[in-house]
Amino acid sequence: MPTTSAPVSASPHRESATADLDVVPVRHYGRWIAAVAAVAAVGGLVGSLAKNANLHWDVIGHYLFAGLIFDGLATTLWLTAAAMALGLVLGTLIAVMRLSANPVLYGLASLFVWVFRGTPLLVQIIFWGYAAALYKKVLIGIPFTDITFVQADTNSLLTPAVAALLALGLNEAAYASEIVRAGIQSVDPGQTEAAHSLGMRPALTMRRIVLPQAMRVIIPPMGNETINMLKMTALVSVIAAHDLMSNIQDVYAQNYQVIPMLVVASIWYLALVSLLSIPQAWMERRYGRGTSGGARVSPLRRMLAGATTSGRARNAEKESKR
Numbered sequence: 197m198p199t200t201s202a203p204v205s206a207s208p209h210r211e212s213a214t215a216d217l218d219v220v221p222v223r224h225y226g227r228w229i230a231a232v233a234a235v236a237a238v239g240g241l242v243g244s245l246a247k248n249a250n251l252h253w254d255v256i257g258h259y260l261f262a263g264l265i266f267d268g269l270a271t272t273l274w275l276t277a278a279a280m281a282l283g284l285v286l287g288t289l290i291a292v293m294r295l296s297a298n299p300v301l302y303g304l305a306s307l308f309v310w311v312f313r314g315t316p317l318l319v320q321i322i323f324w325g326y327a328a329a330l331y332k333k334v335l336i337g338i339p340f341t342d343i344t345f346v347q348a349d350t351n352s353l354l355t356p357a358v359a360a361l362l363a364l365g366l367n368e369a370a371y372a373s374e375i376v377r378a379g380i381q382s383v384d385p386g387q388t389e390a391a392h393s394l395g396m397r398p399a400l401t402m403r404r405i406v407l408p409q410a411m412r413v414i415i416p417p418m419g420n421e422t423i424n425m426l427k428m429t430a431l432v433s434v435i436a437a438h439d440l441m442s443n444i445q446d447v448y449a450q451n452y453q454v455i456p457m458l459v460v461a462s463i464w465y466l467a468l469v470s471l472l473s474i475p476q477a478w479m480e481r482r483y484g485r486g487t488s489g490g491a492r493v494s495p496l497r498r499m500l501a502g503a504t505t506s507g508r509a510r511n512a513e514k515e516s517k518r
Contacts, residue, residue: 287372
């Protein structure tokens with residue numbers, strides 16, 4: 197009859213040798229040297245700026261929370277919000293037109309993107325600011341007839357704030373349309389076919405099926421566009437729209453403290469961009485759930501998690517040796 201052999205036990209000398217081995221993580225000395233050098237360089241730069249008397253920190257502190265600065269901040273914020281809302285709504289419409297099978301709609305949308313994306317934003321701001329030189333009055337009526345429904349003076353209608361809003365919003369619409377179009381095209385066509393097979397109309401399919409899935413692709417670049425829009429509002433200072441940069445220029449045109457006032461503007465722009473980055477990161481995580489990109493962790497969090505894990509491993513090793 198067959199016999200079963202007893203399992204061969206490992207040698208006690210081998211077990212003791214394995215137990216005595218300590219797992220040592222790989223030391224990345226080059227990374228730490230580069231980190232120390234970078235911190236030293238940044239510390240030296242910060243120290244030199246702090247000791248530089250030409251910055252006039254007293255002037256910076258005086259104007260950092262001045263009322264004129266807060267007035268400019270209010271204009272900058274509402275211009276950013278209104279221009280992004282106009283650009284997003286109009287950009288979505290243009291994106292749908294560019295995806296349309298109608299050649300007229302496709303041609304008009306392509307022409308809009310070509311014009312507003314192909315000319316500098318500064319040129320567009322100046323154009324809208326001085327549009328009264330082209331048309332003295334704004335007329336709404338029946339073309340090629342003398343019938344007019346609404347008539348207004350261009351200078352009274354296109355104030356600097358309105359001109360800045362039109363320039364920023366229309367320019368953003370050209371870029372937003374390409375972002376939205378890319379997001380729509382990233383959705384599997386089978387989703388649209390399945391919705392149509394259930395009797396859903398194209399408009400309802402776009403609103404309830406396609407656009408929610410496209411948000412995962414749309415949100416990250418649109419968040420960057422919002423941050424970029426906040427900074428691009430500084431260009432409207434050329435038409436005196438009373439934004440943050442316009443008020444800063446008014447101040448240093450009187451006291452000639454150009455660098456300190458630019459530092460004040462930079463501090464506020466950095467603060468606003470940092471605040472905008474928080475909801476952008478939250479929305480990216482929310483719409484990126486279920487994908488590999490949605491699980492990305494920042495290097496700082498990875499470092500902190502790694503330090504915590506290493507500490508727990510060392511504590512566990514000490515407990516086992518006891």
